Amino acid sequence: MEFNFDFSFNVINIVTGILAWGIIGILAYRFYNKQSVKLKGWKVIVAILVGIFSFSINWNLLETMVKIPLLPLGVWILYLVKGRKERWKYYRSFAWLGFFANFIFLVSTLIAIPVHHALYPEDELSTFISNAEKASIIHLHPSAMDRPLNKGNLLKLLKTMKPEKIYSDQWYQEMNTNFEPSKSNERFPYQLTGTSSKWGSGLDTIIYIEEDGKGVLISTPKKQHYFHSQDSILEGGK
Amino acid sequence: MIKQKFLIFVGSAVLVLSAVMIYWFYFSKPDSFPADEQLMEEINHVFPEAAVNIIQDTVSMDERHVVVPFISKEDDYGVTYWAWQKHKWQLLAIDTTGEPRLWKIDIKDPSTFYMVWNIHPGDQVDYMKFFIIRDRGYHVTEGIETYNPRVQMEKKVPLEGKSYGVLPLPDEWVSFMNPFIKVGSAQQPSLFFNDFFPEREMFFGWIPYDKLDKQRFPEGSVNGNRYFNGDVDIDFISILNEAEIESPR
Structure with missing residues (x-):
């Protein structure tokens, strides 16, 4: 995912960013409903956010930095902390969802690039x-x-x-x-x-x-x- | 229940009190600027080398930033920089000689940049020219060509018998620098090393002239000592040669 701390804002990045987070939210909600033991909501959110943390390589695609996630560092960290406990199996799916979120961001970037080129053509x-x-x-x-x-x-x-x-x-x-x-x-x-x-x-x-x-x-x-x-x-x- | 209400009461009282304290400490209106004797005392106390003899003036840039030019016991012309910070008039920096400097009050906003000087009268400088320069350049990276035009803008400043002075950057310079800084910062790939230093690609310079339009070397205004106190951006303005300045064919 790309953050843009600038005055001029990029509408397409914002929209695809919101869509990506929306999908993650829906998936998390589904996982949550399927589970018999309910974790606290904030614990679910923390597990997802830690899961997002990963080792990734940057790839320059059409002058845009694209991040390709490789190693699920966040999942491993969570496992080190919680892995031996009985409740790990309830955290596990959310941690992996966090790692999977990186691919959702990747896809949203891949969608954003051509849309940006179409709406804001560089030859005009x-x-x-x-x-x-x-x-x-x-x-x-x-x-x-x-x-x-x-x-x-x-x-x-x-x-x-x-x-x-x-x-x-x-x-x-x-x-x-x-x-x-x-x-x-x-x-x-x-x-x-x-x-x-x-x-x-x-x-x-x-x-x-x-x-x-x-x-x-x-x-x-x-x-x-x-x-x-x-x-x-x-x-x-x- | 009573205990809970009590806690809420104490909590909100602490919150309000700290808000007031923070406001008072960081944002309250400045006190009036200290008198000359006090200034002299403080400068000579923190930096005896300055050996202030006469305070020439106090020049305000805005209500929180003041420049104080002075003459030392050895007849050096220096400059001190002051700011209202942490509910006190802080002495930020001392230059024992007065060659021009660029004070960046808010480093992200070029409209808060000021050129500050106190030129020794013995240097016989009649007027100065200030410059902002970005060198011409080009590069080709993976087939993508880039050409950077030379930027060279100039501002002539007569001394008019006054050794010291303060000048904000001309509007046109600010109009160039603003997008320059924005484009440069957006080029930085990393989220964590997001500082863009425009100085790497662009610089400020000056040339002193005498009455006969001859370039002079300001012997008595250079090679001073500096005192720094904390977080302040006061940059060097380099002396240029006329050979470094382009003129139209």
Whole structure:
């Protein structure tokens, strides 16, 4: 399961998380009803939570960390504590349910990834920039010109800008191959602020704008995205 | 029954009392800031090396954070940092010389960052330029390309005959840093090592100039001694050369 301690929230993670816990709750309730000897409710909850504790390997699937549980450490710990007692057999099913919960979380992550990709496609600029009404421009580098933001164009281009390849080393070399190192322009001297990513996507972004206003480079925690168009989102361009 | 009621009564009394105590200790309004003589006494007591002779001023950043510039007996220009914490005006740090520092009052919120200085008049600094810089860079990892544009923003600050001063980060710097910190923190894979240090990728610098727009080395404002008391984030601001600053072609 993935925790997200961030201001922007990821709706899909929250929904799948709630679903996963709901399934665990239902299973626990069924086990509980089947048993002849009733444990106290809080003991059941503790047994499940301890059972969740496991040794797992992290696997990077499509830029998302997926946890694959391997060793049921929590179950073993509970066994060490309670195993010799008569009542172990009543705890056992809940401890294993806890370990099994890891697989429920795993499946919920596997479901969340394609849903997230479908609702928040990475090849559409509007995933990263919505609420452009309060947008404004900041000069990040002295080579930035005094060209204000053309908000009308920006709103129009949100729908039409196309994703393009990032030529990171080429861009870097172009800026840095000068004989006089302190004389240099920056390819992306502006920052677009006052916007937010699409509601519920949970995406944090830094948005850079190209010097001619025709390209947008977006940094997210996972990777960068580059969009380009024929028109400029800055006023007064050629 | 009576015993139970009694316990509930005692329990709630303890709860209310501790709430009041906690409020008083951590959240109550600050007392008025101590007088100059008291400040001098406390500084010289905890850190005799400072040898305060004159308290120049008390500059408040907000009602709980104060900077006190001073001149020592050896004619050094220093700075002390104070905060209202645990129901007391605490002396957080002392710098015996006054080259600029960055005081991060709330390390997670760049709008609470202040540049603080007390430049020795003998250094003949007429104005300073402050910079925030993130180097240009690129990398390709498993076919995923990343290009980090160079960020270089500048703020010119005239001294206007006053050796000391305090300045919050310009709004544009804060507007850059906020998403920068958010994206950086979200990159951290682990739940337990969740501290992102923007300083690793980004830094603050300054260049002092004299009246003739020549870069000067502020001899009398560097190489001081520091005193630290507890948990406070006051960062170094490095002196830059003009060769490290980019200008448009």
